[in-house]
Amino acid sequence: MDLNTIESVLTPGVREALPPWRTGDAWLAGGTWLFSEPQPHLARLVDLAGLGWAPHAVTAEGLSIGATCTIAALERLDLPADWAARPLVGQCCRALLGSFKVWNAATVGGNLCLALPAGPMIALTAALDGTCLIWTPEGGERHLPVLDLVLGPCATALHPGEVLRRIDLPAAALRRRAAFRRIALSPNGRSGALLIGTLDGTGAFALTVTAATRRPLQVRFATVPEAGALESALAAIPDDLWYDDVHGAPAWRRHVTGLLAAEIRGELASEPGEGA
Template structure:
């Protein structure tokens, strides 16, 4: 969709240039997907020269401008599964960015699921400096996140310990290749704990932590107590009752797989 109110593009853009009416431009697949008459200027991050992927002793740093295609080539199994959870063609893969998926903050965002499930940390840069926010707290609702005026998402860091942990993945849609109606990821940590991340079915990520593998009954009770009914999404991709059913079914499948 054309953004016919845009009168200027700043490239390359940098922190400190933002003013009301500006929008950060990465891949643009989310930015150009719907009308945005309030936008007057685009701040281009694609020419910032950020290295897409940096492997460090403590984990993997993923630049906000890293494309889905670049990330999908990584050898980590869960990363590949989350990339394939996109409702997108290979053309979109080569343009859409990890940062764009996080900042769009849609329930079905698979990069949100990946980051929340692996205890990812978002690095945010703004006029007042930098700060770190866990991915699980970065998305606060449908289309809402923790970014303040003038801030941008620089990168997402996935800790090495989480990336080495055993995981299980479940994703369901109304039809083949449809948008995720529920996307759940389970993880066992080194101390024997169990972590379940619920996304797509809910307005924002829910991360349930247990000191040890819960029983089927304990898991179902935790899902009922920790995820309020209004948190389940209602749209053309699925009704709340069905999404809740998928969530509870997939949660037990994941628990059993990781037992």
């Protein structure tokens, strides 16, 4: 879609060339959402592609994902064999339903910053203890957990002029056992609930709930919880946090979240390979 209110597009090559933020500005990464509907409030785009950020880096500390890394580039990444949670990367990438054009343009950072409840990159990075590196307009930086970045539908904790630079996933989180569950109202529909469970080497259990709720939520237990304890934790989610749109009513989202959580609990309570 043509954005006929845009007066200029800037493509800075280094951070120092980023312009002072002003009303009517927007950061441009993949642009798959930005160009999908009218943006009458925008007058200037600042294209981040010229900054040349590396899409990803695998180190002893974990996985760093550049905010401009595309979904396609992330899905193709070959991860260490001892990172037991590595299948989550492909599963969450494939949860973003779109054409090859979208996959090769949409970015990880854009998915987080758009902050739609069904954003699968939110689920992936929140479940694996992701931390955001954020550039501030004054030239500094700050760090923020992904769980604290997304505040609600299309709402984040980013301040005007701040840029999401990178998301870091620690190696310890990537070594956890993980279980993934997703459901939608139709085979190719937007996620109505997307849940990820993890189990670390000490037996600690975490369940991350996304898509069903307005923002990502996480419940943690020292061990795999009893079924009733997990049910109680989910029942404590306030009614107004269950998301309501054409892709699922709140009551349905709450119900299927309980079913998927029980499946995840059962999978992680079993020994690896049991029942295979």
